[in-house]
Amino acid sequence: MHEEEQKVLVVLSGGQDSTTCLYWAIDRYGLAAVDTVTFDYGQRHRVELECAAKVAEFAGVSNTCLPIDTLAALGGDALTDPDIDVDSETDADTGLPNTFVPGRNLIFLTYAAALAYRRDIQNLVTGVAETDYSGYPDCREETIIALQQALRLGMESEVTIHTPLMHLSKKKTVELARDLGGLPAMAYTHTCYNGERPPCGQCPACVLRAKGFAEAGVNDPLVASA
Numbered sequence: 001m002h003e004e005e006q007k008v009l010v011v012l013s014g015g016q017d018s019t020t021c022l023y024w025a026i027d028r029y030g031l032a033a034v035d036t037v038t039f040d041y042g043q044r045h046r047v048e049l050e051c052a053a054k055v056a057e058f059a060g061v062s063n064t065c066l067p068i069d070t071l072a073a074l075g076g077d078a079l080t081d082p083d084i085d086v087d088s089e090t091d092a093d094t095g096l097p098n099t100f101v102p103g104r105n106l107i108f109l110t111y112a113a114a115l116a117y118r119r120d121i122q123n124l125v126t127g128v129a130e131t132d133y134s135g136y137p138d139c140r141e142e143t144i145i146a147l148q149q150a151l152r153l154g155m156e157s158e159v160t161i162h163t164p165l166m167h168l169s170k171k172k173t174v175e176l177a178r179d180l181g182g183l184p185a186m187a188y189t190h191t192c193y194n195g196e197r198p199p200c201g202q203c204p205a206c207v208l209r210a211k212g213f214a215e216a217g218v219n220d221p222l223v224a225s226a
């Protein structure tokens with residue numbers, strides 16, 4: 001049973017987690033109710049944008065790419081600045097890895113909520129998770145709940161932010177994707193922080209992804225297709 005007359009907008013990065021969320025949304029609301037949005041925030045690895053478009057096409061949903069130049073203009077993180085290498089160590093002062101882009105998810109979800117408002121969409125889905133992740137504070141449940149409240153007040157709306165992966169380990173996320181029929185789409189996703197296809201297998205994102213698939217006992221279609 002799909003929730004009647006509800007529409008949903010999935011924030012699709014082209015990665016494993018947001019692709020799993022896409023299949024969660026399709027399962028819950030029905031294919032016709034699902035839209036996706038992808039943000040071009042000046043990420044070094046442009047392949048992410050192509051992957052998001054391919055995943056959406058494969059799944060049979062629309063994909064809107066919105067530009068946000070400001071995060072790259074701020075600089076200082078390894079995901080937008082080509083002069084900074086991805087470091088698996090965390091910063092001694094902040095406890096955060098140098099892939100942290102401050103405020104990224106807050107900004108993404110705010111723009112997503114604005115697009116949802118324009119399209120009369122009541123639900124947002126994001127793949128943020130507290131578990132097994134890099135400890136980004138904008139992925140915490142507390143942050144998302146507070147943001148949802150701010151968006152409801154600030155847009156006079158009843159928007160709901162869904163976070164189906166919030167408390168799932170990478171293993172559980174792989175199992176969820178499998179159970180929802182989302183595995184074939186994983187061949188089009190991108191996770192590698194070094195932007196490599198086939199994935200480098202060495203960076204923190206590749207290591208975490210491989211661990212999740214291994215623990216779930218599932219072959220990663222991205223690696224298998226390489």
Ligand SMILES: [Zn+2]
Nearest residue numbers: 192200203206
């Ligand atoms: Zn990698």
